[in-house]
Amino acid sequence: MCNLETKELKNALIAFMCTWGLQILCCITVRNPLTLIFFGVFYYIGKKVQANKKKGMIPAITFALLLSIVAVLLFGQASVAGFSSSLFKILGMGIMFVGLFLSYFRVFQLVFGIGEPFGFGKAKAACNGGLKNTAVNNKRNMPLGDTTVFLLAFIICMLCWLPYFLYEYPGIMTADSIVQYEQAIGRIPWSNHHPVVHTLVISLCYRLGLSITGDVNKAISFYTVFQMLFLAGCCSRVVVQIKKLLGNVWGILLPLAFFALVPFNAVFAVTIWKDVPFAGIMMLMGCTLCEMALKEKKSIADAITFTIEGIMVSLFRSNGWYGFLISIPFVIYIFRKDAAKLIISAITVIAVVIIVKGPVMSAANIAGPDFAESLSLPVQQVARVLVEDRELSEKDKSLIDAVIDTTYIHELYAPDFADNIKELVRAGHHEVLEKNKLEYLGLWFRLGFRHPIDYLRAWFDLEGGYVYSDIPYEVGNIDGIMQNDYGLIPTPLIGGKAVVKGKEILIKLGSFIPLYGMLWCAGAYTWIVVLSLFILIINRKDAKSKRFLPLFILQLAIILTLLIAAPMVDFRYEYGIVMLMPLTVAICVIIKGRKTTDFD
Numbered sequence: 001m002c003n004l005e006t007k008e009l010k011n012a013l014i015a016f017m018c019t020w021g022l023q024i025l026c027c028i029t030v031r032n033p034l035t036l037i038f039f040g041v042f043y044y045i046g047k048k049v050q051a052n053k054k055k056g057m058i059p060a061i062t063f064a065l066l067l068s069i070v071a072v073l074l075f076g077q078a079s080v081a082g083f084s085s086s087l088f089k090i091l092g093m094g095i096m097f098v099g100l101f102l103s104y105f106r107v108f109q110l111v112f113g114i115g116e117p118f119g120f121g122k123a124k125a126a127c128n129g130g131l132k133n134t135a136v137n138n139k140r141n142m143p144l145g146d147t148t149v150f151l152l153a154f155i156i157c158m159l160c161w162l163p164y165f166l167y168e169y170p171g172i173m174t175a176d177s178i179v180q181y182e183q184a185i186g187r188i189p190w191s192n193h194h195p196v197v198h199t200l201v202i203s204l205c206y207r208l209g210l211s212i213t214g215d216v217n218k219a220i221s222f223y224t225v226f227q228m229l230f231l232a233g234c235c236s237r238v239v240v241q242i243k244k245l246l247g248n249v250w251g252i253l254l255p256l257a258f259f260a261l262v263p264f265n266a267v268f269a270v271t272i273w274k275d276v277p278f279a280g281i282m283m284l285m286g287c288t289l290c291e292m293a294l295k296e297k298k299s300i301a302d303a304i305t306f307t308i309e310g311i312m313v314s315l316f317r318s319n320g321w322y323g324f325l326i327s328i329p330f331v332i333y334i335f336r337k338d339a340a341k342l343i344i345s346a347i348t349v350i351a352v353v354i355i356v357k358g359p360v361m362s363a364a365n366i367a368g369p370d371f372a373e374s375l376s377l378p379v380q381q382v383a384r385v386l387v388e389d390r391e392l393s394e395k396d397k398s399l400i401d402a403v404i405d406t407t408y409i410h411e412l413y414a415p416d417f418a419d420n421i422k423e424l425v426r427a428g429h430h431e432v433l434e435k436n437k438l439e440y441l442g443l444w445f446r447l448g449f450r451h452p453i454d455y456l457r458a459w460f461d462l463e464g465g466y467v468y469s470d471i472p473y474e475v476g477n478i479d480g481i482m483q484n485d486y487g488l489i490p491t492p493l494i495g496g497k498a499v500v501k502g503k504e505i506l507i508k509l510g511s512f513i514p515l516y517g518m519l520w521c522a523g524a525y526t527w528i529v530v531l532s533l534f535i536l537i538i539n540r541k542d543a544k545s546k547r548f549l550p551l552f553i554l555q556l557a558i559i560l561t562l563l564i565a566a567p568m569v570d571f572r573y574e575y576g577i578v579m580l581m582p583l584t585v586a587i588c589v590i591i592k593g594r595k596t597t598d599f600d
Contacts, residue, residue, distance in 0.1 A: 011046035014102050016515060018042040021099015023514045024079050024092050025071065030510075030517030031469045031524075039515060042106055049109040060114050064104035072097045088512070144252070146240050153236035153256050160260040161228055161269045166493040167503065170221035172271040173481040173488060180272070181206075181220070181486065190366045192357070193373065197315045198274045201226075216487045220272070227276055228269045234280035235259040235579070241287045242586040244294075255582035262519060263506040264476035268575065271478065275572040278316040282558075282576035285309040286551055286583050292335060293547035303341040306331075310349035318369070319561035320576075321353060326557035331550040371434045372425045376418035376567040377462060378444050383421045384458035385451050387413045392447075399443050404428040415461035418567040465569030466562050469523040475571045476520075477507050522574040525581055529555045532588050545591045555580060 019038040028034055072093060080092040108114055144152075165171075173181065182188045184203035190196055202223050209222030239259070242251045259265055268276050288305050292298055310328075314321040328346045332339050361368065372379070382400070385392075386409050392400070400406065404424050412420045425433065433440055448455045465471035480490040510520035518524040533552040539545050555577050566573055 007050070011043060011050070014106070015039050015043035015046055017095075017099045018103040018106060019099070019514050021096045021101075021103060023099075024096040025075060025100065027079055027082070029470055029472070030512065030514040031471075031521045033469060035514040036518070042103065045106045045110050049106070049114070057114060060105055060108040060112070064101050064108060067104050068097050068101040071100050144243075146243070149243050149252060150236045150240050153239040153252070153259075154232050156256060157232040157235050157260045158228065161232070161266040163494065163499075164266040164503075165224065165228060165270045167495065167499055168267075168270045168479065169224075169491055169493045170217045170488075171224035171481075172267070172478055173220075173484075174271070174273070174478065175482055176274075177272040178482050178484050178488075180274075181484075181488070185486070187486075190364070191368070192361060192366055193369045195274050195278075195316050195318075196361065196366055197312075198277060201277070202272065217489065217491055220488060223272060224270050227272070230277060231269050231280050234283040237287050238283050238579070238583050241290055242583060245290070245586045245590050251586065255586070258519075258582055259579075263503075264510070264520065264571070265579075267476040267478065267507075268572065273572060274316060275575045278313075278320060279575040279579045281309060281312045281316055281320075282554075283579050283583075285313055285554070286580045289331070289551040289554070290548065290583065290587065293551070296337075298335060298338040298341060300341070303338075303345045306342070307345040307348050310345065311352050314349060314353045315356060317576075319558055319565070322561050323554050323557040324349065326560075327550055327554040330553045334547055334549050370426070370430070372422045372430055374565060375425070376422065377459060377564055379421045379425055380418045380462050381455045381458040382444060382447055383409060383413050384415075384454045385447050388451070388454055390447075390451055390454065396443055396446065399440065402429060403433050403440075415458070416568055418462055422567070463563050463566055463569065466522050466526055466559065466566070466574065469518060469521045469527075471521070471523070471569060473569055473571065475507075475510060520571070522569065522571050522578075525574060525577045526559050528581055528584060529559060529577060532584050535588050535591060539591050548587050548591070551580075551587070552584070555584070 016039060019035055019042065022038050023030060023032070023035050026034070076093045076096060079096060080089040083089045083092055105114075176194060179188070180194050180199045180202055183190045183194075183199050184206055190199065205223035205226050206219050209219030210216065212222075213219055235256075239252060239255050242255050245251065268279075285306075288302070288309055292302055292306070295302070310324055314324050328349075332342050332346065335342055357368070386400070386406055405428060409424070412424055414420050460468075465473060481488050510517055529552060533549075533556060536545060536548060536552060558577060559574065562573055571578070
C-alpha cells in the first residue's frame with residue numbers, strides 16, 4: 001500500500017477515535033448524526049495539519065493529556081452509567097480518554113500549527129493522483145477471475161453464517177413465519193398478505209425435507225438452507241459486479257466483509273422472512289441494471305434476465321411491484337437505444353404480474369391483502385387527531401363512528417406501530433370505508449388541513465426512522481421459533497455460554513461503536529441512496545454515468561413506499577436497499593473517480 005493510502009487510513013483511524021471519545025462524553029447514541037459530523041470535522045483537521053512543521057509538540061501533548069484526564073475524572077462515570085457491564089464501563093472510559101486526548105491534540109494542531117507525531121510522512125510521488133485512480137490503475141492487474149471471486153465469496157459467506165444456522169437450527173421463525181408455515185401445510189387458507197410465491201417456495205422446500213426426513217424441524221431447515229444458499233449466491237454476484245467496476249482488491253474485500261461479517265446478515269440469512277429473498281432479488285436486479293449501464297448495446301439475454309428479475313421483484317413484495325412500475329419509464333428512457341427490447345420486457349412483466357395477482361390467485365381462491373392493510377399511515381394520522389382530542393365537526397365524527405368504535409382509541413394508539421389501529425378498523429365496519437373511499441379520502445384531507453402538526457407528528461413517529469438515523473429499534477436481536485402447535489421448536493446444534501455470549505456481544509457492538517452503528521439503522525441507507533442520486537445528477541461532465549440512474553430510482557421508489565405505507569419502522573423492510581449499499585457506493589466511486597472512457 002502506498003504512503004498516501006496509509007496516511008489516509010491513519011487519519012481516518014484518528015478521526016474515528018476522536019468521534020468515539022466525544023460520542024461517549026456527550027452521551028449520544030452511535031446512530032446520532034452528530035457522530036458523522038464529528039468524524040468529518042476531525043478527518044478534515046487531519047488533512048489540514050499534515051504539512052505543519054513539528055514545533056510545540058511536547059507542550060501540546062502535555063496539555064492534551066492533562067485535559068483528557070480531567071475530563072474523564074469529571075464526566076467519565078456519568079458518561080458510561082448507561083452501560084450494563086462493568087467491563088464495558090471500563091472499556092468505555094478508556095476509549096473516552098484516548099478519543100479526548102486525540103481530539104484536544106488535533107485542535108492544538110489546527111490552532112497553533114503543530115506538526116504530526118503519528119508517523120505521517122509526505123506522500124511519495126508514485127502515489128500522486130490519490131485513491132480515485134486506484135481502480136483504473138489496478139483493473140488490468142486483478143489476478144482473480146470472476147468465477148473464482150464468486151466461489152470464494154460464496155464459500156466465505158456460507159462459512160461465516162454457518163455458526164448462526166447451527167445455533168438457530170432449524171431456523172428463526174417469528175409470527176409472520178408461522179402464518180406462512182400454516183398456509184404451507186394447509187392449516188389456514190392461502191393469502192397474498194405474505195407473498196404467495198414465497199409461501200410456495202417454503203412449501204416446496206418443506207415438503208421435500210419432510211419426504212426425506214419425516215421430521216418437521218428437519219424439514220423446515222431445508223428452506224433455511226435454501227435461503228442461505230440463495231442469499232450467499234446473490235451476495236457473491238454483487239461482489240463480482242463491484243470487482244468489475246473497481247477492479248482492485250478493495251472491491252472484493254470491503255463488500256465481502258460487509259456481507260459475511262456484519263452479524264445482522266447472518267441472522268437474517270437464517271430467518272424465515274419474505275424480506276430476505278426479496279433483498280437477494282433486489283441485489284440481482286441491481287447487478288443487471290449495472291451491467292446494462294456498462295454496455296453500449298443490450299442483448300436478448302439482458303432483456304430476458306431483466307424480465308425474470310422484474311417479475312420476481314414485483315411478486316415477492318407489494319412495494320417491489322410499485323418500485324418496478326415507477327422505475328420502468330426511466331429504464332426505457334435511459335436505454336432508449338434498446339427501447340424495443342425493454343418495452344417488450346416491461347409489458348411482459350406487467351402482464352405476468354397482473355395475471356398472477358388476478359385470474360390465477362382468484363382461481364386458486366388465494367385472498368389478497370385487505371384494504372385496511374394499505375392504510376397504515378392514513379388511519380394512524382386520523383387516530384392521532386382523535387388521541388389529541390381535537391374538535392371534530394358532526395359530519396366528520398359520524399364518518400369515523402360509522403367505521404370504528406373510538407371508546408378505547410387512547411389505549412390502543414401506539415405512535416410507532418400502526419397495526420393496532422388497523423385491527424380496530426377490521427374489528428369495526430371496514431366495509432363502509434371500502435364502499436365510500438372518496439368520502440373518507442375527503443375526511444382525511446380535511447383533518448390534515450385543520451391539524452397538519454398532528455399529521456406530521458404521526459408520520460414521523462411511524463416512519464421517521466427511514467429518514468432519521470437516531471431512532472431506537474432492535475436489529476438482528478431475534479432468536480428461536482415462536483411458540484406454536486405444530487411441533488416446531490428450536491433445537492440448537494451448538495450452544496453453551498460462550499456461544500450465547502458471543503452472539504450477544506456481536507449484536508450489541510452495533511449499538512456501541514460509532515460509524516459502524518450507522519450500518520444498523522435504515523435511515524443511514526436512505527441517505528446513502530439520496531446522496532448517491534445527487535452525485536449522479538450533478539456529475540454533468542460524464543453523460544455515461546447517467547446510465548446508472550434506473551438503479552437509484554428503483555431504490556428510491558422502494559424507500560418512498562415505506563415512507564407512505566409502512567406499518568412501523570423495521571430494518572428488514574429496507575433490507576433490499578441495505579444489501580445493495582456496497583454496489584451503490586461502488587458506483588459513486590467510479591462516477592467521482594473515473595473518466596467517461598472507463599465505462600466502456
